[in-house]
Amino acid sequence: MYEPMNNRQFLIAALGLGILLRFALMPFFAHVDLFSEARRVFYVLENDYLFDNGHRFVVFYIEVIFAWFSTLFINVTDGLFHLNDPTQSVSNLVDYGFFLNDPNIYRHLFFFKLPYLVFDIATALLIWKFIDKPEHRKIALLIWLFNPLTLFSTYIFGRFEVISLFFLMASALQLKYDRVFFASALFAVALLCREINLLYAPFLLIALIDFKDHWFRNVITLSCSAAIVAAIYLLPNWLINLTGGDTQLFIDPSATQPHNSLNALLSLGYYWFYPIVISLAVLAIYQWEIGARAKAERFVLSASVVLFIYFGFNVHSVHYAAWLVLFPIISMQYGKKVVLPFMALFGVWLVLWLLKTDSGVFTLFLAAPLTTDFIGMGYFPNFFRQHIATDTFTLHQAIQLMRSIFLVVMGFFAYRILKNEPDFHTKS
Amino acid sequence: MSLKRISMELTARSCAWVLLAAVLSAALFSGSSIAQTVTNDLTATSSDHYQITGDDPYIIFNPKQQSEKARYLSIDLGSHLTGVPLEVFFSSQQDLFNPYYKISFTVSSFPAALQLPTDITFTESTRLRLDINQCQDCSINLESLPVLSNQIIGSATMVQPSRLQNGITSLASNSVPLNIRDWQLNDLSGEPNNFKISAGDPFLVSPQLTLSTQQLAGVYFKLKVPKSDVIWNDYQLFYQTERHTFSAQASSTFRAADSANGIVEFMFPLDFLSKEQPSDAVLERIRLDIPGISGNWALLEARLVHQGQLDDYLDKIPAQLLEIKQQRATGLSLIKKSLLNVFADIGFSISYLLLLILSACFLVRAYRANR
Incomplete structure (x- = not known):
């Protein structure tokens, strides 16, 4: 006789299948960035520079701990991870080629991705805990575990985005239980994983305001929270400097990009900068206006829309889209209907990045340990030029079209998140 | 039916066949x-x-x-x-x-x-x-x-x-030494058996080989190398065939540790030239790019290795070897290559399979326990 699954069985089945799928992907896919990161980690371990690297501090130490653990199981081939100069730690294709040709390549890839698996599954559990309604939490869990963005970024591309997302998730959960200072501390830890999280900071602070409370108590709460975030964010670099460490261990001194980027940013050098700033300001006003709702709801909704604004006007690397997944998923706690926008996002993301790709994304090096032509079409943009493009519909036009559709999908997502769902409002 | 009538019908049919054949032939030869x-x-x-x-x-x-x-x-x-x-x-x-x-x-x-x-x-x-x-x-x-x-x-x-x-030279059952004196030098001063690096793109080019790739296992080199400032150095072999000239897309790179005795020996496998698709039938020339280490170098030996002698040279194939091929392994070769990858780290392969099986068993067990 058919027996429906209970909640616990659903959790076990979903997590189990999600983990098996991740195991199946882990050893066979790679991107050159994963190897570059592994070289930095092994460099630190080999030379005992444990208190030097100040860049993405939390992610790096998590990776160092896991790498140390993995040395119990992997025998590193001589010279494979050797770095002549730590400031030139981004691998070239020759070094990466040696890595891919190593007899232990599958073993390396499996162990390098282990920390991501742990934080990915931990995030799934926190999502389960965050959402109260059983039918919503089931859908949310399925989206998190089986969405192509997270799977690609983490287990195919091999990047650490889920660690940052885990701390953001933990921060939102603390906010749900009104633990303001814990939420601030965890948010600061997330900042130490990915600088982009700084975009959320103003919205976290606005969300901490209790509009029914006395203004003085609000000032105290906000000041303390800001102090916690600032202290945790700045403390590691300060300590490293104090103990004589080198926070610039892996920074290329000849790279002038950050300085130039800042100048360009403020002088309209980037077309997307001012539209994003203006849109974020409008969002902040909206967040102020919904001040009667609970802190967590205000933070989660704003954080969702922050990234829709960011990605609507701006395109970065393919795996950054993984940032888009978390907050819209947990907005289901507040009755937001996000399944259809998610489907649209997955489709448009795939097509956009098939067109606007480089050799490392969907084509030549996707599964380089297995074959350098995984989809059998070679470099897809060339395939598009030869077989699909016409004189009036070139590759460039196709990319622009897909970027426009991407913006539309972001707008659709924002509409679904901001749409009033009165039955689900949580009170402050 | 009378015999005469049968005979007339057969004659008419024969004529028809002959006519058809004539028309077809005319059509065929007119377009030749x-x-x-x-x-x-x-x-x-x-x-x-x-x-x-x-x-x-x-x-x-x-x-x-x-x-x-x-x-x-x-x-x-x-x-x-x-x-x-x-x-x-x-x-x-x-x-x-x-x-x-x-x-x-x-x-x-x-x-x-x-x-x-x-x-x-x-x-x-x-x-x-x-x-x-x-x-x-x-x-x-x-x-x-x-x-x-x-x-x-x-x-x-x-x-x-x-x-x-x-016509073409085929490799005999023995390996064939290449005459060191005939090699051309680029950005190198001196002779092949005693030279120094003089500029930024140092390499040696073999004389014309025009060799069948059918029995070719690879190319063996023995070099006298000066002391290096860095631990690891790259040597790159380019091979020119009837399909392409020297290009990075047809090259192999070997990473060598700094040699204690100043001698570096290695073999670049080239057996894939004839085995994988699209195959290369003729090895025309080879070129060896060397790292920019200052000091006295010498090309002591260069040798074309026959597939029958591969066992003697297996230990000379570098552990760290990057082969960029214009060929692709297909069909059985691809399966064999994939299996070799699996067997190259059999410990991990078995552990990985066990992990998958145990995880699946644990999932089923936990699922049943929570009914």
């Missing part, structure tokens, strides 16, 4: 002169004008023949192909032209008379293949078919082959 010219990656824009439209343009044709022992191939392709590298393949079986038999040449003006080797005999059914290389935008005027003759016809300019390949 056109069908004799086959083109690839060339599009006819008029009856005698072709435009190159792909990466591998060639024409297969049946030349007009004035003599069996022809000395010249008279050819007129129009002004667009002057200065363009051309090749004539002259030995084929059912239009599968053998890369071991070809004449490479460049023409300064058409009509031209290409000088042919004296020991080739042509028959009436001889078909030749003309390849046009390194020209994407060229077009061809083929007003008349090329002519095999004993003398230069009309005002044609005589053209000497830049290279003639009339």
Whole structure:
């Protein structure tokens, strides 16, 4: 006789299948960035520079701990991870080629991705805990575990985005239980994983305001929270400097990009900068206006829309889209209907990045340990030029079209998140 | 039915068959002169004008023949192909032209008379293949078919082959040493057996090899190397075949640790040239790029290794070897390669499988326990 699954069985089945799928992907896919990161980690371990690297501090130490653990199981081939100069730690294709040709390549890839698996599954559990309604939490869990963005970024591309997302998730959960200072501390830890999280900071602070409370108590709460975030964010670099460490261990001194980027940013050098700033300001006003709702709801909704604004006007690397997944998923706690926008996002993301790709994304090096032509079409943009493009519909036009559709999908997502769902409002 | 009637019917049927055969033959032979010219990656824009439209343009044709022992191939392709590298393949079986038999040449003006080797005999059914290389935008005027003759016809300019390949060297069962003295040096001062780096792109190029890749296992090198400032140094082997010249897409790189005794020995495998697709039939030259270590270098030994001797050289194949191939392993070769990857780390492969099985069992067990 058919027996429906209970909640616990659903959790076990979903997590189990999600983990098996991740195991199946882990050893066979790679991107050159994963190897570059592994070289930095092994460099630190080999030379005992444990208190030097100040860049993405939390992610790096998590990776160092896991790498140390993995040395119990992997025998590193001589010279494979050797770095002549730590400031030139981004691998070239020759070094990466040696890595891919190593007899232990599958073993390396499996162990390098282990920390991501742990934080990915931990995030799934926190999502389960965050959402109260059983039918919503089931859908949310399925989206998190089986969405192509997270799977690609983490287990195919091999990047650490889920660690940052885990701390953001933990921060939102603390906010749900009104633990303001814990939420601030965890948010600061997330900042130490990915600088982009700084975009959320103003919205976290606005969300901490209790509009029914006395203004003085609000000032105290906000000041303390800001102090916690600032202290945790700045403390590691300060300590490293104090103990004589080198926070610039892996920074290329000849790279002038950050300085130039800042100048360009403020002088309209980037077309997307001012539209994003203006849109974020409008969002902040909206967040102020919904001040009667609970802190967590205000933070989660704003954080969702922050990234829709960011990605609507701006395109970065393919795996950054993984940032888009978390907050819209947990907005289901507040009755937001996000399944259809998610489907649209997955489709448009795939097509956009098939067109606007480089050799490392969907084509030549996707599964380089297995074959350098995984989809059998070679470099897809060339395939598009030869077989699909016409004189009036070139590759460039196709990319622009897909970027426009991407913006539309972001707008659709924002509409679904901001749409009033009165039955689900949580009170402050 | 009477015998006479049967006989009349048979006669009528026979006549019909004969008539049909005659019509078909006429149709077949009337088109033969056109069908004799086959083109690839060339599009006819008029009856005698072709435009190159792909990466591998060639024409297969049946030349007009004035003599069996022809000395010249008279050819007129129009002004667009002057200065363009051309090749004539002259030995084929059912239009599968053998890369071991070809004449490479460049023409300064058409009509031209290409000088042919004296020991080739042509028959009436001889078909030749003309390849046009390194020209994407060229077009061809083929007003008349090329002519095999004993003398230069009309005002044609005589053209000497830049290279003639009339057969090929096959590797014997033993490895073959390459004469060190014949190697050319680039950005290196001195002789191959004693040289120093003089500029930023140091490499050594072998003499012309023209070797069949059929039994080739690889190339072995032994070098005297000066002390290096860094631990790891890269050596890169480029191989030129009938399909391509030296390019990074056809090279292998070996990463060597700084040698304690100053001697570095290694073998670059090249067995894939004949085994994988698209295969390369002829190894024409090899080039060894060396790291920029200052001091006294020497190429002590270079050797072509036969596949039968592979076992003797296995320990010389570097652990850290990066092969960038123009070939692809397909079918059984690909399966074999994938399995080799699995068996290369059998400990992990078994543990990984066990992990998958145990995880699945644990999932089922936990699921049942929570009913």
